[in-house]
Every structure is written in C-alpha cells, then in structure tokens.
Amino acid sequence: KAGVTQTPRYLIKTRGQQVTLSCSPISGHRSVSWYQQTPGQGLQFLFEYFSETQRNKGNFPGRFSGRQFSNSRSEMNVSTLELGDSALYLCASSSGPANEQYFGPGTRLTVT
Amino acid sequence: LAKTTQPISMDSYEGQEVNITCSHNNIATNDYITWYQQFPSQGPRFIIQGYKTKVTNEVASLFIPADRKSSTLSLPRVSLSDTAVYYCLVGDKGYSTLTFGKGTMLLVSP
Numbered sequence: 001k002a003g004v005t006q007t008p009r010y011l012i013k014t015r016g017q018q019v020t021l022s023c024s025p026i027s028g029h030r031s032v033s034w035y036q037q038t039p040g041q042g043l044q045f046l047f048e049y050f051s052e053t054q055r056n057k058g059n060f061p062g063r064f065s066g067r068q069f070s071n072s073r074s075e076m077n078v079s080t081l082e083l084g085d086s087a088l089y090l091c092a093s094s095s096g097p098a099n100e101q102y103f104g105p106g107t108r109l110t111v112t
Numbered sequence: 113l114a115k116t117t118q119p120i121s122m123d124s125y126e127g128q129e130v131n132i133t134c135s136h137n138n139i140a141t142n143d144y145i146t147w148y149q150q151f152p153s154q155g156p157r158f159i160i161q162g163y164k165t166k167v168t169n170e171v172a173s174l175f176i177p178a179d180r181k182s183s184t185l186s187l188p189r190v191s192l193s194d195t196a197v198y199y200c201l202v203g204d205k206g207y208s209t210l211t212f213g214k215g216t217m218l219l220v221s222p
Contacts, residue, residue: 004155033209043156043199043212056209090155092210100146101210103155 002027004093004104012110018079021107025072025093031055032074033101034066037088046089049074078109086111116200121217130187132216134200137181145176145183148199150215156199160185187218195220 005024013019025032033056034046045058049068066076072093078085088108092101117135124130136145144163148156160167162174162183173186187194197215 035210035212042214043210045209045211048209058209088153092155100158100161103157106153106155108153 004091004102006089006091006104006107008107009105010108010110012112013081014112015081015083017081018077019081019109020075020077021089021091021109023074023076023091023093023104025074025091026095026102029093029095029102030072031094031096031101032068032072033092033094034074034076035090035092036060037090037106038086043090046076081111083111085109116202116213118198118200118213118216120214121219123219123221124190125221126191127189130190130194130218130220132185132187132198132200132218133182134185135182136200136202139180139202140204142204143180143202144204145174145180146201146203147172147174147185148201148210148212150197150199156212159198190218190220192220192222194218 007022031050033048035043037043046060047066048056052068063079068074088106090103090106092103094101144161146161147159149159150156160172160174162176164176167174175184197217199212199215
C-alpha cells in the first residue's frame with residue numbers, strides 16, 4: 001500500500017508570494033492533518049480535514065488555509081508569505097479519528 | 113491535552129537497551145499514551161500506543177505504571193539507525209489532533 005505522498009518536496013518562494021502544497025493520503029484514509037515543523041517551535045498542528053470538512057484548526061493566522069477534495073486529497077495554501085513561514089510542512093492521514101496517523105515526507109518551504 | 117515532559121537528549125551505544133521516560137501528571141481517564149519516532153527531514157512514525165500496564169510490539173515496549181502519571185518507552189538492543197527524536201504524546205484515543213512536545217533526541221554510537 002502506498003504511503004502518504006506530498007508534493008512538491010522542496011519549494012523556494014519570495015516574501016509576499018503565495019504557495020499551495022499538496023497531500024495524497026493513504027488509499028482509504030479519509031482524515032488528513034497538516035503540521036508545521038520549525039526548529040524553534042517544533043511540530044505544530046495546523047488543521048485537520050475529514051470527508052471534505054475542516055474538523056479542527058490550530059492556532060495559525062488566516063493566511064494559512066486548506067481544503068480537502070472528494071478523493072481525500074488535500075491542499076494547504078499560505079498567502080502573503082513571511083520569512084517565518086519557512087518550515088517543513090507535514091501531512092498525515094488516518095483511517096479514522098481513533099487511529100494512528102501516518103505522516104508523509106513533508107514539503108520543505110524556504111521563504112526568502 | 114495533558115502536557116508531557118521528556119529528557120531533551122539521551123546517549124547510548126549499539127546493542128544496549130534504551131529506556132525513555134515521559135512524565136504526564138495531568139493525564140485524563142480517557143487518555144492514551146502514544147510514541148512517535150522522527151528522523152531528520154522525515155515525518156514522524158508511529159511506534160507504539162498504550163493505556164495501562166505493558167504493551168509490546170516488534171519494535172518496542174511501553175511500560176505504564178498503575179497511576180499512569182508516567183510511561184517508559186523501551187527500545188531493546190538499539191542500533192545506529194535508531195538515532196532519532198522520540199516524541200511522547202498523551203490524548204484521547206479519539207483525538208485527531210496530535211500535540212507534540214520537544215521530544216527526546218536519542219543518539220546511538222558505535
């Protein structure tokens with residue numbers, strides 16, 4: 001069974017630009033969560049989608065948004081990029097809220 | 113979600129058993145204890161989950177005392193490839209939001 005895939009793996013953007021990251025969950029998984037990892041703040045929860053609905057949201061500004069499609073694939077968007085948005089963005093999927101989460105390899109975003 | 117406290121780092125040698133203890137004094141009745149492993153530039157990987165007493169799988173064992181205010185992840189006979197950050201998480205098994213602490217950086221040397 002294929003794991004969680006994230007594209008692109010690496011991305012370099014300029015301040016003020018916007019970016020869209022993509023996540024394909026494990027087949028059959030309907031829950032997709034997004035996390036941001038930085039050296040200073042560690043792993044922080046962004047939001048979670050289940051059956052195309054945002055079910056939980058972390059403490060991030062409105063510049064961070066996401067969505068989930070009917071095939072459970074998910075995208076997250078960051079608008080008006082800031083230098084502090086440079087991070088590893090991780091996507092995780094699970095088959096249900098009571099089950100372990102499987103993480104993808106992440107997208108390394110660098111904002112210059 | 114209960115707050116967890118782990119050692120920042122630990123050192124070990126190949127072949128040794130490593131025990132990483134996590135404190136979670138405010139654990140709730142419905143909370144489970146879950147451990148994840150993370151290698152550099154990779155996503156965390158689920159290791160083991162438990163509620164009480166002892167849980168064992170092919171990778172590790174998890175020991176949870178009766179008061180459940182702490183837990184110990186035991187890695188038998190570690191190898192160099194076990195060098196990673198280990199996170200202890202506490203939360204309701206139904207939770208879909210994982211709250212990660214700082215984790216424990218385990219360094220295994222030859």
